[in-house]
Amino acid sequence: MSVKLRLKRMGRTNHAFFRLSAIDSRSPRDGRVIEELGYYDPTQKDQAKQFVAKLDRCRHWLDVGAIPSPTVSSLLKKNGVEHKQLRLPKPGKPKPAAAEAPKKEAAPAAAPAAS
Numbered sequence: 001m002s003v004k005l006r007l008k009r010m011g012r013t014n015h016a017f018f019r020l021s022a023i024d025s026r027s028p029r030d031g032r033v034i035e036e037l038g039y040y041d042p043t044q045k046d047q048a049k050q051f052v053a054k055l056d057r058c059r060h061w062l063d064v065g066a067i068p069s070p071t072v073s074s075l076l077k078k079n080g081v082e083h084k085q086l087r088l089p090k091p092g093k094p095k096p097a098a099a100e101a102p103k104k105e106a107a108p109a110a111a112p113a114a115s
Contacts, residue, residue, distance in 0.1 A: 002026075005061060005068040005076075007040060008033065017041040020053050020072060022061050037061070040075060051075050059083065 002025040007018035009030060018040045021033040038053025058076060062068070062083040068076065073086045 003034065003061060003064075003066040005037070005058065005066050005072045007069065007071060015043060017043070020058075020075075022066055025067075035061075051079060053079065055079065055081055062086070 003022055004025045006021060006023050006029065008021050008023070009016055009018055011017045019033075019036055020038040020040060022035045022037060023031065023033050027033075035057065037057050038051070040051045042050065044050040053076075055076075058081060062081075068086060076083075077086055
């Protein structure tokens with residue numbers, strides 16, 4: 001059984017909040033959970049109340065091999081949890097180096113031809 005740390009969507013339309021849960025990877029997003037670990041409320045203005053989690057239990061699940069989702073990984077990093085399972089952000093596509101082509105100097109404007 002593979003365990004993942006995922007967010008479970010709750011709340012009403014346009015006012016969602018999320019529960020942080022340890023879930024079997026085969027379960028649906030809002031399905032049966034193994035353990036509730038906390039919650040994330042993005043509409044909360046106070047940063048301290050926005051993400052509340054049992055960090056010791058999160059570390060336990062990470063130690064036994066649970067894989068966090070990218071969002072959960074970033075939330076745990078922001079709250080000081082360090083672990084090898086936490087993902088690094090994907091680097092952006094490197095921009096190609098703009099080749100400095102020698103600029104052609106504009107030819108002086110030719111005098112109007114007299115007929």
